[in-house]
Amino acid sequence: MKIIVAPSAGFCFGVKRAVNMALDAAEQCRPLEKLNTLGPIIHNPQVVKSLEEKGVFSIDDIDCGCFDTLLIRSHGVKAEVMETLKSKGVKIIDATCPFVKKAQNYINEAALKGYFIIMVGDKNHPEVQSVISFADKDRFLVINNLADMEKVPVSEKLAVISQTTQDVNFYKRVIDEINKIAKGEAVVFDTICDATAIKQEESKIIASNVDVMIVVGGYNSANTNKLQNICKEIQPNTYHIETENEVNPEWFANAKSVGITAGASTPDWIIERVLKKVHDIDEAGLKRFA
Numbered sequence: 001m002k003i004i005v006a007p008s009a010g011f012c013f014g015v016k017r018a019v020n021m022a023l024d025a026a027e028q029c030r031p032l033e034k035l036n037t038l039g040p041i042i043h044n045p046q047v048v049k050s051l052e053e054k055g056v057f058s059i060d061d062i063d064c065g066c067f068d069t070l071l072i073r074s075h076g077v078k079a080e081v082m083e084t085l086k087s088k089g090v091k092i093i094d095a096t097c098p099f100v101k102k103a104q105n106y107i108n109e110a111a112l113k114g115y116f117i118i119m120v121g122d123k124n125h126p127e128v129q130s131v132i133s134f135a136d137k138d139r140f141l142v143i144n145n146l147a148d149m150e151k152v153p154v155s156e157k158l159a160v161i162s163q164t165t166q167d168v169n170f171y172k173r174v175i176d177e178i179n180k181i182a183k184g185e186a187v188v189f190d191t192i193c194d195a196t197a198i199k200q201e202e203s204k205i206i207a208s209n210v211d212v213m214i215v216v217g218g219y220n221s222a223n224t225n226k227l228q229n230i231c232k233e234i235q236p237n238t239y240h241i242e243t244e245n246e247v248n249p250e251w252f253a254n255a256k257s258v259g260i261t262a263g264a265s266t267p268d269w270i271i272e273r274v275l276k277k278v279h280d281i282d283e284a285g286l287k288r289f290a
C-alpha cells in the first residue's frame with residue numbers, strides 16, 4: 001500500500017510554542033511553585049495527560065487560589081479574564097498564539113472605530129470567545145452557517161473576521177454574502193492562519209488521490225474535526241482517530257493507497273505511531289498473500 005503523510009500534519013507554530021512554553025515552565029517552576037494551565041493546553045487528551053504527569057494540571061476557576069503561576073494557552077483568554085488575573089497579581093505565562101493576538105488587536109481597533117463585528121467561527125470555541133471579548137458588548141455577531149446571515153445588521157459599518165482555523169472556502173462564501181447585503185462599508189480581516197490553510201489544501205489533495213484517508217487528532221479539536229469534514233467530502237472512506245489503537249485493518253481491505261493527516265494539536269509521536277500501525281497492517285496483509 002502506498003502511504004502518504006501530509007507534510008504539514010501535526011503541531012502548528014502556535015501550539016508547538018505553547019507546549020514548549022509549558023514544558024519549559026514545568027522544568028523551572030516545579031516542584032517549588034504550582035503551575036497550572038487555564039483550560040487544557042491544547043485539544044489533545046494525550047498531550048494534556050503527559051503534562052499532568054509532569055505536575056501541570058488544567059484549571060477552570062481563576063478564583064480557586066490553587067496556583068502560583070498560570071499559563072494562558074494558544075487560544076488566549078477573554079480580555080476581562082486577563083484583566084482580573086493582572087489585578088490579582090497572578091504570575092502569567094502568556095502562550096497566546098501571536099496570530100490570535102493579532103486577531104484580538106484587529107477587533108479592538110475596529111470596535112474603537114465604531115464597527116459592528118461579524119466573527120465567522122464557533123461561538124463556543126475558546127479562541128472565538130477570547131477574540132470576540134475585545135468587541136463592544138452587544139456590538140458583535142458570531143456566525144457559523146449561512147442561515148445566520150439574516151441576523152447581520154446590514155445598515156451598520158461592518159468588520160468581518162474569522163476564527164483562525166476557519167475553512168477558507170466557507171469564509172469566502174460569507175464575505176461574498178456580506179458584500180451583497182451590506183448597505184454600508186464592510187472591511188474584511190484575513191485572520192485564517194496559513195498553517196490551517198496549508199493543512200486543509202494538502203489534505204484535500206491527498207484525500208483526492210488515496211483510497212482511505214486517516215485524520216489524527218483529538219475529538220474535541222475544532223481544526224481536526226474540520227479537516228475530517230473536508231476530507232470526508234472528497235473521500236468517503238475517511239476516518240477520524242485519536243490514537244493508533246483505533247486503526248482498523250478492515251479499512252484497508254481493498255485499498256492501494258492511504259493518506260494520513262493530523263490536526264494542529266496532534267503531536268508527532270502520535271502520528272508516528274499511527275504510521276507504524278498502518279505499515280504493520282500492510283506488512284501483515286502482504287505476508288498473508290505471500
Ligand code: SF4
Nearest residue numbers: 012014097099164193
Ligand atoms: S492554527 Fe495558527 S493561529 Fe491557531 S495556534 Fe496554530 S499557528 Fe496559531
